[in-house]
Structures are given as structure tokens and as C-alpha cells.
Amino acid sequence: MSELLAQFELDDAVERQYRLGEAAERAGRLREAAVHFRVAADQRLGDAAVRLAHVLFALGEEPEAAQWCTAAVADGFPEAEELGRENSQARQRFLEHAARITVGAPTFDWLPPAMPSRRLSPEAIAARTQALRVLDQRYGGIACHSSVLEHLAAVEPMIVVDDTSWTAVAEVHELAGWTAFDSGQPGTALPHFAKALTLARQAENEALIASVLTRVGRMFLHHNAPDDALKAFQLGFVAAHNAWADRRALSNPAQAVAALATKVGTYGEGRARTLTLTALARNHLALGDLPAATEFAEEAVESARNLRSARAEDHLRWLDQEARAAGAFLLAEQISARFTRSG
Template sequence: MSELLDRFEFDDAVERMYRAGEAAERAGRLREAAVHFRVAADQHLGDAAVRLARVLFALGEENEAAQWCAAAVQDGFSEAEELVLENSLKRQRFLEHAARIMVGAPTFDWLPSGMPSRHIAAPEIARRTAALRALDERYGGIACHTAVLEHLADVEPMVVVGDVPTWTAVAEVYELAGWTAFDSGQPGTALPHFAHALTLARQAEDESLIASVLTRAGRMFLHHNAPEDALKAFQLGFVAAHNAWADRRVLDDPPQAIASLTTKVRTYDEGRSRTLALTALARNHLALGDVAAATGFAAEAVASARNLRSARAEDHLHWLDQEARAAGASVLAEQISARPARSG
């Protein structure tokens, strides 16, 4: 009888460890979750080995995670094999997403689960992000990662009703969430944050932010012994940084800007990115006195913008119109002013 009671109490204790692991995982305390799941997995309790492997992959402990996956398969949990494959594909899918971002392909395949309960202005989001970034810099990611996730939960719904400044501000929160996850020893949870940051940064056409996110992802890959993936991330980040430089150089150094923009515009399909690049080409050719070339690029820009509802693109076309009138390029100016008015 005593042995049965001891066994019952032991099984109950193992069950409590499993539940504690679940609670820790939900709260984002992955190392604590791993400790609890490891005890349960040692006793072959249910799917504890699968749960442990998933947490270990998120922590970047791939060798131990693979061992527990093998143990789970032996216990009859065949889904553990898919977990190994899923982990091996994570970086590849992130880099493929980043490559699509760089060529301007549609990538907005995700939306927050709910609508905002209150309006949070972009400057307010940015102020809180800056404060959390300062904490990360001084005390490290572990000290502030939970606070960053709370901030993210508050501001993420603003994506649904936001504009360019809001998308940029929320993208910076996602970037910080990814960075502090990495610094907290959770590289597997960092990648989705970085991916969402890239998506929003592209939506805002913020090449500098895209370059920043890719550089941080590359540093994470390098830290976790994936130099080839790190190199790919750095290369994509370099392209984004070069694009950001080209955007800033518009009208400051027209020949160099034209060379960069000519390469850049070939990567874009019709839409905002292509419209902005074509307008910049027209402005730089106009600055060099090549009215014919400027007029040709302006015509392409107007055509590319015909289905756009973008205040930013409209501003750039307006600046081109003003510069054309100042330069006496009447045909070019008429071409711009004759475009259909943007609605909404």
C-alpha cells in the first residue's frame, strides 16, 4: 500500500512539473519551462518530450532538442519529426521573406488578431520604444523583454488602422522584440518578430529600418553558428542600406542617384515603390537638365500611380510638378497635373 501511495505521489509531482512547464511557456519563461518539461520528459509523461523539444529549439539548443525529438518519436509521437524539419526551415523561410521584401513583392500576409481599443499616436509609440531600447542597452534584453512584449501587445492593433508613421513605429517595436528575444537566449522566438518588422518597414517604404532589422538578424545567425545564413542577411541588409542612401542622395548627387535608382527600379512591380523610384529618376534627370528623359520617367511614374492611394507618392509627384514648372518644363508639368486626383 505504501509503495502504491508513494508512486501516486510521485506521478502527481511529475504531473505538476508538466503543468508548471506549460504555465512558464505561456508566460515566455522558456528556460524555466525547459527545466519543468525535462523532468516530465524523463518520466515519459505524455507529450512532454515534444513540448521540451519545442522550447529547446526556441532557446537555440538544437542538439538537445533533436535528441528529445528522437525520444518522442520512440514514445509514439511522430509529430516530433515534423518539429525537426520545421526548425531547420525557419531561417530559410525568413531569408526568403526578406528577399521578397527587397524586390517589393507583396508580403502583408499577416494582421493583428484584434482591433485597437484606443488610439495610440506614432510619437507616443516611439517614445515608449526609445525608453525600452535604453533599458536594453544598459541592462540587457532579459531585463526588459517582457516589458517590450507588453508594449508590443498594446500597439500591434494600431497596424490595422494606422498610416506610414504608425507602421514605422510598430515595426521598430517588433525589431526591439526580436532583438531582446535574441539577447534573452530565445533565437527561435526572435525570427517571427524580425519578419513582422520587415513586413511593416516595407509597408512604410523605410529602407533604413529594413537594413537595421536584417543586420540584427544576421548578427543573431552569426552568434548561433549559422555563418552562411548570416552572410545572406547581411547582403540583403547592404542592399537596403544602399537603397536608403540612394533615397537620401536624390538631387544632392544626381548622376550617382540615377545610377542607383536605375538598378533599383528594375526590381519593382507596379505600385508605390516603383512610383517613388520613377519619380526620383525624373527629378534627378530634370536637375541635370535632361527634360526629355525626365518627361519619360514622369509618364511611367504617373502610370504606375494610377491605382495608388498614397499620400507619400502624391507628395513626390507634387514636388516633381513644382520643379518642372520652376525649370520651364511645361509639357512635363502638364503631364503631372493632368493625372487623376487621388481619392480618400
């Protein structure tokens, strides 16, 4: 009888460890979750070995995670083998996503789980993000990662109702990825960095894309993946060059035209192409090349035909104003026709 009671108490204690592991994983306390799941996995409780391997992969503990995958498969959980393959491919999938983002491909492939409970301005989102960034710099990612996730949960739904918030929310995802990395959770960091890139592309914020990819490169280096780090840095360099080209526009039109002419060919239809064509028209106008400016203006107007973007409209209006100031009335007519049709 005492033997049966002892076994019952042991089983109950192991089950409690498994439940504690589940709760810690849900709360984002992955190292604590690993401790609890390890106890349960040692006693071969259910799928504890699979759950432990998943947490260990997220923590970057790949050798131990692979051992538990092998044990789980031996215990009749074949999905653990797929878990190992998925982890080995995670960096490659991220880099493929980053490459698409860098060449301007829109890849909005997820939506927040809920609508916003209240409206938040981009300025309010950015102010809170900056305060959390200061905490990260002063005390480290572990100290503020959970607070960053709470901030993200509150602000991410804004991307559904307000496209002006895309950059602000992208910066929160970037910080969530960075603090996850600094908390020893590289597997958790990558999805945040991927979403930051997606939103930065939606906002056409090349500088933010470059920043995210630089952070990812540093994370890959830290976790002994120099080849993948180099790819991330190279993609970040392309984004930084694009950001430089955007900022050089009109201050050095000849150099801007050369950079923008290369860039425009990488874009399909959409806002990125419209903005780049408009920038080309403005810079050719600044150089006094009216035929080229008019041609690019026509293309920009056509590209914007089905586009609803306040930023694109602003850029076209600036081109219209500059054309009128330069006496390029044929070019200005191209822009006016756009506003006549849409107004």
C-alpha cells in the same frame, strides 16, 4: 497501499510540472518552461518531450532538442520529427522572406489578433520604444524583453487602421527580436525580425530593412551559422545601398539616377515602384533632361493610378512644384492630370 499512494503523488507532481511548464511558456519564460517540461519528459508524461523540444529549439539548444525529438518519436509522437525539420529550415525560410523584401516584394501575410483599443500616434509608439531600447542597452535584453512584448501587444493593432504607424511598429518588432536574441531565444527572435522586415517594406523604409538584417546577421554569427549570417549581411548591404540612393536623390542627381535605374526594375506594381519612378523623374529634371523626366513622370502617374498613399502623393506634388519652377510645363501637366482625376 503505500506504494499506490506514492505512485499517485509522483504522477500528480509530474502533472504539476507539466502545467507549470505550459504557464511559463505562455508567459515567455522559456528557460523556466524547459526546466519543468524536462521533469515531465523524463517521466515520459504525454507529449512533454515534444513540448520540451519545441522550447529548446526556441532557445537555440538544438542538440538537446533533437535528442528529445527522437525520444518523442519513439514514444509515439511522429509530429516531433516534423518539428525537427521545421527548425532546420527556419533560417532558410527567413532568408527567402528577406530576399523578397529586399527586392521590393510586398509580403503582408499576417494581421494582429485584435483591433486597437485606443489610437496611438507613431510619435508616442516611437517614444516608448526608445525608452525600452535604452533599458536594453543599459541592463540587457532579459531585463526588458517582457516589457517590449507588452508594448508590442498594445501597438501592433495600429497597423490595421493607420499606415503611418508601420515604421513605428516595425521598430518594436525589431527590438522584440533583438531582446529575444539577447535573452537566449533565437527561435523566438526570428518571427519578430520577419514581421519587422514586412512592415518596413510596407513603409518603404530601406534604412530600417538594412538595420534589421544587420541584427539578424549578428544573431546568426553568434549561433554558429556563418553562411547564413553572410547572406543576411549581403541582403542588408543591398537595402543600405537602396537607402543611400534614396537619400542621395537631388543632392547628387547623376549618381542617384544610376542607382535608382537599377532599383526600379526590381519592383512590381505598387508604392515602391511609384516612388522610385518619381525620384527618377525629379533627378532627371535636376539634370535638365526634360524628355527623360517627362517619360518617368508619365510612368509614375500611371503606376499611381490605383494607389492610395499620402507619401506617393507628396512625392508627385514635389515633382509638380519642381517642374513648374523649371518651366517644364508639359511635365507638370502630367502630374496635374493625376490630381484632377483623383480630386
